[in-house]
Amino acid sequence: MKIVVIGGSGHIGSFLVPRLVRAGHEVINVSRGSSPPYADVPEWQQVRQVTADRDHEEREGSFGDRVAALGADVVVDLICFTLESATALVESLRNQTEHLLHCGSIWRHGVSLKLPIAEGTESAAEPLDQYGIRKRDIAGMLKEETAAGGLATTSIHPGHIVGPGWLPIGPLGNLDPGVWHTIASGQPLQVPGSGTELMHHVHADDVAQAFEKAILHRDAAAGEDFNIVAPTALTVRGYVSIASSWFGQEPRMETVSWEEFRRTTTPEFADSSWAHLSRNHCMSIHKAASLIGYAPGYEPEQAVRESVQWLIDNKQLTVPSLLA
Structure with missing residues (x-):
C-alpha cells in the first residue's frame, strides 16, 4: 500500500x-x-x-x-x-x-x-x-x-x-535529569505522595x-x-527500586507532602509530577491484543533502561556511576 x-x-x-x-x-x-x-x-x-x-x-x-x-x-x-x-x-x-x-x-x-x-x-x-x-x-x-x-x-x-534519544518520564513523573543522578549516587530521593502511584x-x-x-x-x-502501553505499569516505589538496582544501589526514598516537594523543585517539574502521579494510570491492552494482535515487546523498565543507557552513552545524561 x-x-x-x-x-x-x-x-x-x-x-x-x-x-x-x-x-x-x-x-x-x-x-x-x-x-x-x-x-x-x-x-x-x-x-x-x-x-x-x-x-x-x-x-x-x-x-x-x-x-x-x-x-x-x-x-x-x-x-x-x-x-x-x-x-x-x-x-x-x-x-x-x-x-x-x-x-x-x-x-x-x-x-x-x-x-x-x-x-x-x-x-x-x-x-x-x-x-x-x-x-x-x-x-x-x-x-x-x-x-x-x-x-x-x-x-x-x-x-x-519511551525510547532511545530522549529522556523518559522518570520515577517522580517528570523529566528532571537530576532524579537519575540522585538514584545513581544512592542518595535519598524525595517522593511526593505515598509511592504507590502508577505510571504506564x-x-x-x-x-x-x-x-x-x-x-x-x-x-x-x-x-x-x-x-x-507496556504489559505492566510501574509504581513510583517499584520504579525507584528497579532503577536503583541498575546502578548497584539500594533504593532510598523519603516520602514527603506535595507542599514540601514543591519547595524542593521547579514549578515545571512539580506540575509534571502532579499531572502524571495524580492520574494514577494503569491501562488494559486486552482490546488491542484481541482485535489486532498487539503484543508489546518491552516491559516498562526495559524500555526506560534502554533510554537511560542511550543518554549516558551519548553524554546527554551525567551520572556518578554507569549502569551495571
Missing part, C-alpha cells in the same frame, strides 16, 4: 516508518523537515520526504487537500492536537483514502477510578486538561465518523512514550507495532480506539 505518515520523524515515526518500509509499503513522510528521525536506519533511504508547515497550511485551509493529493491508501496522523485540525483532515480524506489512523493519548482519561482502565468503560474520570480533552474529543469524532459510514478511522492511545510507559517501537497491526487488520480496527 501507499502510506502517508504525518510527523514521521518523531518518537513514534522513527520506528513506524522503517517498519512499514520493511513490510513492503510505499511510504511518504510529511514533516517540517527540521529534524532527523531518532533511528538512522537504511530504510529511510526508500522514504519520500514531503516538507510541510502544517499550522500555516491549516490556517490557509490547504493542508488536508495537500495530503489527499498524495493518493495514499492509508494516512497515519501522529501530530494532530485539536478537534478542528482532525475534522478538517477527515473532510479532505473522506472518499479519498481507505483508512485514517490518529495518535491520541491515555491522557484522554482523567483520574483512575477502576484499574486497569479499559476503553469504553467508566474506569476513569473526565480528562483533566485541554490536551486530554482534545484527545478525547478527537477520538469521539473519529468513532462517530466511521459509525456513520464515512471514513474508516482508528485512534491509537499510547502511554508515556510504552516503548516507541511498541506504539509503532500497534499502528502497523491496525493497518494490517483494517476491518477489525475500523471505528475502534486502543490503549497502547
Whole structure:
C-alpha cells in the first residue's frame, strides 16, 4: 500500500516508518523537515520526504487537500492536537483514502477510578486538561465518523512514550535529569505522595507495532480506539527500586507532602509530577491484543533502561556511576 505518515520523524515515526518500509509499503513522510528521525536506519533511504508547515497550511485551509493529493491508501496522523485540525483532515480524506489512523493519548482519561482502565468503560474520570480533552474529543469524532459510514478511522492511545534519544518520564513523573543522578549516587530521593502511584510507559517501537497491526487488520480496527502501553505499569516505589538496582544501589526514598516537594523543585517539574502521579494510570491492552494482535515487546523498565543507557552513552545524561 501507499502510506502517508504525518510527523514521521518523531518518537513514534522513527520506528513506524522503517517498519512499514520493511513490510513492503510505499511510504511518504510529511514533516517540517527540521529534524532527523531518532533511528538512522537504511530504510529511510526508500522514504519520500514531503516538507510541510502544517499550522500555516491549516490556517490557509490547504493542508488536508495537500495530503489527499498524495493518493495514499492509508494516512497515519501522529501530530494532530485539536478537534478542528482532525475534522478538517477527515473532510479532505473522506472518499479519498481507505483508512485514517490518529495518535491520541491515555491522557484522554482523567483520574483512575477502576484499574486497569479499559476503553469504553467508566474506569476513569473526565480528562483533566485541554490536551486530554482534545484527545478525547478527537477520538469521539473519529468513532462517530466511521459509525456513520464515512471514513474508516482508528485512534491509537499510547502511554508515556519511551525510547532511545530522549529522556523518559522518570520515577517522580517528570523529566528532571537530576532524579537519575540522585538514584545513581544512592542518595535519598524525595517522593511526593505515598509511592504507590502508577505510571504506564510504552516503548516507541511498541506504539509503532500497534499502528502497523491496525493497518494490517483494517476491518477489525475500523471505528475502534486502543490503549497502547507496556504489559505492566510501574509504581513510583517499584520504579525507584528497579532503577536503583541498575546502578548497584539500594533504593532510598523519603516520602514527603506535595507542599514540601514543591519547595524542593521547579514549578515545571512539580506540575509534571502532579499531572502524571495524580492520574494514577494503569491501562488494559486486552482490546488491542484481541482485535489486532498487539503484543508489546518491552516491559516498562526495559524500555526506560534502554533510554537511560542511550543518554549516558551519548553524554546527554551525567551520572556518578554507569549502569551495571
